[in-house]
Amino acid sequence: xxxxxxxxxxxxxxxxxxxxxxxxxxxxxxxxxxxxxxxxxxxxxxxxxxxxxxxxxxxxxxxxxxxxxxxxxxxxxxxxxxxxxxxxxxxxxxxxxxxxxxxxxxxxxxxxxxxx
Amino acid sequence: xxxxxxxxxxxxxxxxxxxxxxxxxxxxxxxxxxxxxxxxxxxxxxxxxxxxxxxxxxxxxxxxxxxxxxxxxxxxxxxxxxxxxxxxxxxxxxxxxxxxxxxxxxxxxxx
Numbered sequence: 001x002x003x004x005x006x007x008x009x010x011x012x013x014x015x016x017x018x019x020x021x022x023x024x025x026x027x028x029x030x031x032x033x034x035x036x037x038x039x040x041x042x043x044x045x046x047x048x049x050x051x052x053x054x055x056x057x058x059x060x061x062x063x064x065x066x067x068x069x070x071x072x073x074x075x076x077x078x079x080x081x082x083x084x085x086x087x088x089x090x091x092x093x094x095x096x097x098x099x100x101x102x103x104x105x106x107x108x109x110x111x112x113x114x115x116x
Numbered sequence: 117x118x119x120x121x122x123x124x125x126x127x128x129x130x131x132x133x134x135x136x137x138x139x140x141x142x143x144x145x146x147x148x149x150x151x152x153x154x155x156x157x158x159x160x161x162x163x164x165x166x167x168x169x170x171x172x173x174x175x176x177x178x179x180x181x182x183x184x185x186x187x188x189x190x191x192x193x194x195x196x197x198x199x200x201x202x203x204x205x206x207x208x209x210x211x212x213x214x215x216x217x218x219x220x221x222x223x224x225x226x227x
Contacts, residue, residue, distance in 0.1 A: 033215075035215065037218075042220070043204060043220065043221050043223075044218060044219075044220045044221065045159075045206060045208075045218035045221075046218070047215055047216075047217060047218075050215055091158055091159075102147070102149075102164060102171070102172070102210070103149065103161040103164060103172055103174065104149070104151075104159070104161065104208075104216060105161075106158035106159050106160075107158055108157060108158050109157075109158050
C-alpha cells in the first residue's frame with residue numbers, strides 16, 4: 001500500500017523568508033506522480049506543483065520548487081520569498097502512473113503561517 | 117475556461133436523511149473524483165468516475181454512491197446519513213492521467 005507522511009503539523013515563518021515543507025512517501029511502484037496542493041482558509045484545494053517520478057529535474061513554478069529524492073522517497077516543497085497569501089494548509093499527494101484507479105493518496109498536511 | 121464548480125456550498129441534514137451533492141467538471145475533462153475531508157485531516161478518496169462508469173472506489177460503504185452524466189458532471193449521493201459523515205466533500209476533475217483540479221467543496225453538517 002502507498003502512504004504519504006508529512007512530519008511537520010505546523011510551521012511559521014516571517015514574510016519574505018524561505019521555508020521548506022517535508023514529505024516522504026512509501027511505494028513499490030517506479031512510475032508515479034507527486035503533487036503539492038495548497039488549501040487556504042477559503043478551503044479550495046489549489047495545485048501548486050507537480051513532479052513526474054521519471055524526471056530527474058526538479059519541478060519549479062515561480063517561487064515554488066521541489067527537491068525530489070527518488071531513492072530516499074522524499075519530496076519537499078521550498079517556498080522562496082514567502083508572502084502573506086501563502087498562509088494555508090499544504091498537502092503532499094501521490095498518484096500511481098498507469099493504474100486503472102487514479103486516486104490521489106494524501107498526507108495529513110502542514111499548516112503554514114506567514115507572519116508580517 | 118470554466119473551472120470546477122460544486123453545489124451547494126453548505127448543507128445541514130439530520131441523521132438518517134439522504135443528501136445529493138453536485139459537481140460540474142472543468143471543460144475538456146472526462147474524469148471526476150470525489151473526496152471526503154474531515155476537519156483537520158487530509159482528503160480521503162471516495163470514488164472516481166470515468167466516462168460515466170465507476171473507475172475505482174475507496175474504503176467507503178455502499179450508502180455512498182455516485183453518477184456521472186454524459187457532459188461529465190457528477191453527483192455524490194449519501195444515504196442514511198451518520199454524524200461521522202459531517203465533512204467537506206471535494207470534487208476534482210481531470211483527464212484520466214492528468215492532474216486533478218478541485219472545486220470549492222461542499223460543507224456537510226449532520227446533526
